[in-house]
Amino acid sequence: MSTQVQTAPPRKILRYRVAPRINHAVLATSFILLLITGLILLWSPVSFLAAGGRSGVLHRLGAVLFMLVPILYLIDDRRGAKELLWDSFHYDKDDVAWLKHILQYFMGRTANMPPQGRLNAGQKFHHASVVIVSAFIVVSGLVLWFAKGSLGADGLAMTATVHDISMLILTVLLVGHLYFTFVYKALPGMTTGYIPEEEARLEHSKWVDSLPDEAPYKVNE
Amino acid sequence: MATYAFLLDLARCIGCQACVVACKTGNELPLGTKYITISERTQGTFPNLQGGFQNHRCYHCTDASCVAVCPTGALFKEDGLTRMDRAKCSGCTYCVDACPFGVPVMVDGISTKCDACTAVVKAGGQPWCVKTCPSHALMYGERDQILAEAQARVESIKARYPNAQVYGEKEAGGLGVVVVLPDSPEVVDLPVDPQPKLLVTGWQKAVQPLTLGLTSLSVIVTGIAAVIARRNHMQELKTLHQAETAGSEKAGEE
Numbered sequence: 001m002s003t004q005v006q007t008a009p010p011r012k013i014l015r016y017r018v019a020p021r022i023n024h025a026v027l028a029t030s031f032i033l034l035l036i037t038g039l040i041l042l043w044s045p046v047s048f049l050a051a052g053g054r055s056g057v058l059h060r061l062g063a064v065l066f067m068l069v070p071i072l073y074l075i076d077d078r079r080g081a082k083e084l085l086w087d088s089f090h091y092d093k094d095d096v097a098w099l100k101h102i103l104q105y106f107m108g109r110t111a112n113m114p115p116q117g118r119l120n121a122g123q124k125f126h127h128a129s130v131v132i133v134s135a136f137i138v139v140s141g142l143v144l145w146f147a148k149g150s151l152g153a154d155g156l157a158m159t160a161t162v163h164d165i166s167m168l169i170l171t172v173l174l175v176g177h178l179y180f181t182f183v184y185k186a187l188p189g190m191t192t193g194y195i196p197e198e199e200a201r202l203e204h205s206k207w208v209d210s211l212p213d214e215a216p217y218k219v220n221e
Numbered sequence: 222m223a224t225y226a227f228l229l230d231l232a233r234c235i236g237c238q239a240c241v242v243a244c245k246t247g248n249e250l251p252l253g254t255k256y257i258t259i260s261e262r263t264q265g266t267f268p269n270l271q272g273g274f275q276n277h278r279c280y281h282c283t284d285a286s287c288v289a290v291c292p293t294g295a296l297f298k299e300d301g302l303t304r305m306d307r308a309k310c311s312g313c314t315y316c317v318d319a320c321p322f323g324v325p326v327m328v329d330g331i332s333t334k335c336d337a338c339t340a341v342v343k344a345g346g347q348p349w350c351v352k353t354c355p356s357h358a359l360m361y362g363e364r365d366q367i368l369a370e371a372q373a374r375v376e377s378i379k380a381r382y383p384n385a386q387v388y389g390e391k392e393a394g395g396l397g398v399v400v401v402l403p404d405s406p407e408v409v410d411l412p413v414d415p416q417p418k419l420l421v422t423g424w425q426k427a428v429q430p431l432t433l434g435l436t437s438l439s440v441i442v443t444g445i446a447a448v449i450a451r452r453n454h455m456q457e458l459k460t461l462h463q464a465e466t467a468g469s470e471k472a473g474e475e
Binding site for chain 2: 039041042043044047048050051052053055080104107108109110117148149150151152153154156157158160161164165167169171172175176178179182183184185195198199202
């Protein structure tokens with residue numbers, strides 16, 4: 001006689017509330033705008049698009065949006081920003097062990113990785129790097145914006161070098177960010193705010209265990 | 222291919238400003254804009270005074286820093302001279318910062334400097350400043366001939382000006398304005414070594430290609446790895462599902 005199998009309904013975990021999703025959207029939009037309008041000046045086949053200064057105006061618009069993100073965090077998600085910064089710069093034993101197996105994670109295998117909190121060690125490293133390098137790109141960008149014409153050859157070369165290398169690091173971080181989003185199907189977390197519990201448990205078991213067993217943290221699909 | 226140059230003989234310049242006016246009117250430059258500025262310079266104390274007329278203008282460097290840093294190709298080299306396509310200028314001001322002579326200025330958001338009277342010269346004429354100079358301090362022609370003329374003029378004034386020299390033969394790869402100097406370059410505020418700065422060259426030749434190259438490499442590497450890694454993760458999730466289903470069935474049987 002066959003047995004009726006009773007399985008628990010799949011659940012979703014609240015990954016991002018509305019405020020961080022808005023902030024993320026502003027950051028993403030501004031960075032893409034900055035990247036495209038910046039690359040126009042670097043890549044000669046498309047540099048004609050900069051003629052007349054139109055891409056320069058868009059670059060400055062992107063820069064203002066980019067610099068607005070920390071202010072947005074202060075307004076709509078101060079606690080989240082604090083937690084994000086704290087988490088990004090603090091690494092426990094599991095994080096160190098996790099980083100030792102990062103190649104395994106890079107290749108899409110996370111089942112046997114050390115248990116992780118809300119952010120895995122790779123995400124912590126990513127966020128910390130974004131914060132530090134963004135400071136460099138903002139300062140060098142402001143210098144290029146407001147001191148242009150009075151920098152001298154060495155001043156221009158040094159400032160532009162810092163700006164270019166910061167851009168390189170942030171772009172490689174973005175490529176990595178998109179890569180892991182694709183590999184681990186992470187986009188719904190940022191669009192709907194929720195991710196499947198089983199996948200959250202696979203990658204962030206310590207965090208899932210720490211969440212209250214109730215809505216809005218854990219809801220049925 | 223022939224390269225062209227100006228001769229600027231500061232031993233003959235009388236500071237009359239005729240070239241300034243001819244350039245401004247001939248090129249129909251807007252109010253407040255000029256490609257040449259002449260000012261008097263003196264050094265020392267009476268009666269041992271040294272002096273001359275400083276001629277602030279584009280020197281058309283062969284290794285032109287402004288051309289090197291221009292991201293849109295608005296500034297470019299042609300016939301040995303530094304020309305400009307104003308329609309391509311993005312207004313970034315990199316050329317203003319990079320020029321060792323401090324020549325380009327921004328006018329209405331567009332970089333502005335002498336383009337060696339491109340249209341007039343291509344039509345077979347002489348640049349406006351050359352045409353109007355009453356003391357023959359200015360000449361325009363093939364660079365080899367201009368250089369020979371400059372050397373001859375320096376030799377002819379050595380008795381009166383012992384420190385006389387040709388400026389621009391080798392400086393910044395060779396200037397498109399070869400200057401007959403009665404004295405050292407500093408007397409008329411010319412940079413002794415107007416070579417492109419090492420940092421500028423490094424930024425252009427190393428940092429920018431490296432930035433583009435590594436960005437592209439990261440896209441290629443992750444693009445290939447993404448296909449494999451995503452398959453690995455989906456397999457991992459499938460295994461997890463199978464284990465959970467097997468666990469539930471076992472629990473159901475019990």
